[in-house]
Amino acid sequence: MSLPQEAITLFLGLAGVLVAATAVGQALKRRAGCAQSSTVENLNARVFAWWVMVALIGVAFLVGKAGVILLFAFASFAALREFITLTYTRRGDHWALMLAFFVGIPVQYYLVWIEWYGLYSIFIPVYGFLILPIVAVVRGDTTHFLSRIASLQWGLMICVFCVSHIPALLTLDIPGFEGKKLLLVAFLVTVVQGSDVLQYVFGKLFGRRKVAPALSPSKTWEGLVGGVASATVLGAGLWWLTPFSPAQAAAMALVTCLMGFFGGLVLSAIKRDRGVKDWGRMIEGHGGMLDRLDSVIFAAPIFFHLTRFWYVP
């Protein structure tokens, strides 16, 4: 699969944005001088991590379908590792956990690779859902059984099933869009992550009223409205990456950004309940893999099915 011209244009644009962000970050750092500002430090760490993430996605795109599938399989692995670390497990869960990591992840992504929609869309919600509690129950440990097995099922759905719907976009056969499927992945990831960044920027600049104080101290109404509105405009402006018209692209962007926002809230609620601020320390400035992926996780399956419903005959 050769890289479509549109992807090169997009990556050049992203590099331009990152150059600008790096310049702003360094300027702020110089202005702050010796007085170390944790916000500026965190901003620069985030920008640097974005360079790495954009580069990784770029390499995956160059490799093509296999690269994208491997990248997100690895993301699923890292995310599930973070998720299970924070849940309550017992010795009796060991086989079920092994099954989730070493069978669940490879099989799900293999099914995406062979484009077997009929199975990859039910493998975890049906087969995983029923087999995992069976594997756990034969170990005979009933202590908190329901919450243990429900946490594992939730982890698999969030970290593997939902994440796999990003590369699954490559399996959609949209008439007139042949050879350009990578662009759908680029559109989804750019719009949802762009929405996160724009919510952060609007929140830092204008944020006053907290939108969900019980869940997240950093999410504000100003950030939400400004971020989602501008990301919707961004999505409309990126319509040339998609089979959508500009208005359709805007609608898709709005839906995915809203899903992404609420996804962030849901995963925040879990972190709060577990008494942690971040899922991990994997990505400097951002936290763990799940801290970076939370919004895409909730957006991807909806984006996938809306696209499939309206654009795949």
Added chain:
Amino acid sequence: MLTRLSARLVAMSVAGLARVLTGVLPNWRGCLPEARQRVYIANHTSHGDFVLIWTVLPHALRRQTRPVAALDYWGGGGMRGFIGREVFNAVLIDRKAAAPGQDALAVVIDAVGAGASLIYFPEGTRNTTDEVLLPLKSGLYRLARARPDIEIVPAWIDNMARVMPKGEFLPVPLLCSVTFGTPLLLQPDEDKAAFMGRARDALLALKPEERDR
């Protein structure tokens, strides 16, 4: 030569595997990774414990740091013996020595005398109980008395018991961390009970807060 090379390769792969499975990161809370001779003491729940500590040490420190391990487990033939002797250059203690005590510890004190840093599990054996930490064995005190000049760095290995629970032979991937505390030195007038209590408290103070379900 070939053995050295393959030992280095296996060491790198074991450290790589530990990183992939546990994403292990160090918290240097009480000290920094300095190139000085030290004895790292840690809680012990899994055969992978010394690998985790070794993995989070900077490369320059890894070479001079030797785990103290049981001769009966890591000293035999086959793969385990290769990993114990060649790959990690373990200081092997004979737990089943006819005259236990001073003799079993002599190899450890010799290794320190030769300039090595150590990874030492003062519980003496893996903790497979529900206790947070088993009572520490007095070998630690005798080591500290033999070499009161060497820093003893407490380290807490978190979550390794979940990665490889008792009786399981395959690890499940979960995030682990190693937290290093403030180095301890045996005080001139400090008796055994006081020192052992201090070491135990130093270890327990590094344990992350327990999350219930």
